[in-house]
Amino acid sequence: MSQKQLIMAIGNGGCKIVKSSALELDKVYIDTDPEVVEKYNGTRIGAKTCGKYSTQGDVELGRSAVLESAKEIEKIINEYEKVYIITSFSGGTSGGSTEEIAKICISNNKEVTVFAGMPFDFEMRRRTLMANDSFKEISKICEVKTVQYVQDRNYKGTIGNLFESQNHLVLALLEEYLNEEN
Numbered sequence: 001m002s003q004k005q006l007i008m009a010i011g012n013g014g015c016k017i018v019k020s021s022a023l024e025l026d027k028v029y030i031d032t033d034p035e036v037v038e039k040y041n042g043t044r045i046g047a048k049t050c051g052k053y054s055t056q057g058d059v060e061l062g063r064s065a066v067l068e069s070a071k072e073i074e075k076i077i078n079e080y081e082k083v084y085i086i087t088s089f090s091g092g093t094s095g096g097s098t099e100e101i102a103k104i105c106i107s108n109n110k111e112v113t114v115f116a117g118m119p120f121d122f123e124m125r126r127r128t129l130m131a132n133d134s135f136k137e138i139s140k141i142c143e144v145k146t147v148q149y150v151q152d153r154n155y156k157g158t159i160g161n162l163f164e165s166q167n168h169l170v171l172a173l174l175e176e177y178l179n180e181e182n
């Protein structure tokens with residue numbers, strides 16, 4: 001593939017997924033949460049919109065954060081032709097910011113595909129509802145591929161192990177996509 005490609009992690013879950021990827025493509029980490037941004041040496045969006053914290057689950061704040069920081073996003077994507085967004089739906093950043101960033105990519109003539117983990121059964125039902133909404137809305141503007149990790153009822157491992165399993169599945173989806181493209 002001769003096109004310049006960028007992997008963009010969005011939100012806390014997205015950053016964790018991308019951090020575990022061995023793919024040798026350029027990577028950026030984006031979040032509204034200053035702690036996460038520091039940890040991954042990423043870019044903070046929406047500092048005025050969100051203040052000290054992240055969107056704390058507010059999709060509308062996630063959207064506003066991107067509008068506040070649109071210039072930074074445009075600068076980041078400028079040299080690329082294809083953007084692969086990796087996220088984990090159900091947060092305000094993963095849902096609201098992802099949708100607005102995808103719109104910026106499209107209006108700057110970038111190809112954009114979203115790869116997202118969906119919430120686990122043990123999380124609050126509200127998270128599943130929010131994730132489903134984000135999937136529906138973002139699917140209207142670009143391709144969205146999701147991973148729904150189904151837990152075994154007798155699973156005895158830790159939550160950390162479950163997240164890791166889902167991280168691998170999301171990255172496998174991206175790798176499969178890249179192989180098909182090349």
Ligand SMILES: Nc1nc2c(ncn2[C@@H]2O[C@H](COP(=O)(O)OP(=O)(O)OP(=O)(O)O)[C@@H](O)[C@H]2O)c(=O)[nH]1
Nearest residue numbers: 011012013016054055056057088091092093094163
């Ligand atoms: N696959 C995976 N998912 C994770 C991980 N950590 C958190 N998540 C999931 O990510 C989803 C979204 O939560 P966050 O990533 O914290 O939300 P956010 O996008 O940062 O948005 P805010 O609401 O602004 O904090 C939740 O359903 C979490 O279960 C992880 O390590 N791997």
Ligand SMILES: [Mg+2]
Nearest residue numbers: 012033054091
């Ligand atoms: Mg967060």
